[in-house]
Amino acid sequence: MNIGERIIRLRKDKGWSQNELAKMLGTSGPIIGRYERNEMVPSVEVAKNLADAFETTLDYLVDETGKQAEIKDxxxxxxxxxxxxxxxxxxxxxxxxxxxxxxxxxxxxxxxxxx
The missing domain is CATH 1.10.1220 (Arc Repressor Mutant)
Structure with missing residues (x-):
């Protein structure tokens, strides 16, 4: 699973819209959409803020090897x-x-x- 797919899943698990997530991060809904479509990769700082918003770890969010972090909470x-x-x-x-x-x-x- 790539970072875009993981952002989509985590966002939907929280029941948030792209705009709601964007507001929490101080960005826009279209930017979140670009992350989710893998058109853009979030900076390390933004990825950390995403992980914090989703209450997960940064390694869980960005791991593209197919191996999930053992502890995502x-x-x-x-x-x-x-x-x-x-x-x-x-x-x-x-x-x-x-x-x-x-x-x-x-x-x-x-x-x-x-x-």
């Missing part, structure tokens, strides 16, 4: 970075708690009654 990425900086014992405790919460969520989903 910026808030989640910040949490992972914070955990990474903890000492080993605290990191182990937090990961054990996360693992048990994930296990419970998966079990709940697996045994949920269809509506």
């Amino acid at each position: 910026k808030a989640m990425l910040n949490r992972v970075v914070e955990i990474e900086h903890l000492d080993q014992e605290d990191k182990k405790t937090i990961l054990q708690v996360i693992d048990s919460l994930l296990r419970d969520a998966k079990a709940k989903k697996a045994y949920a009654m269809p509506a």
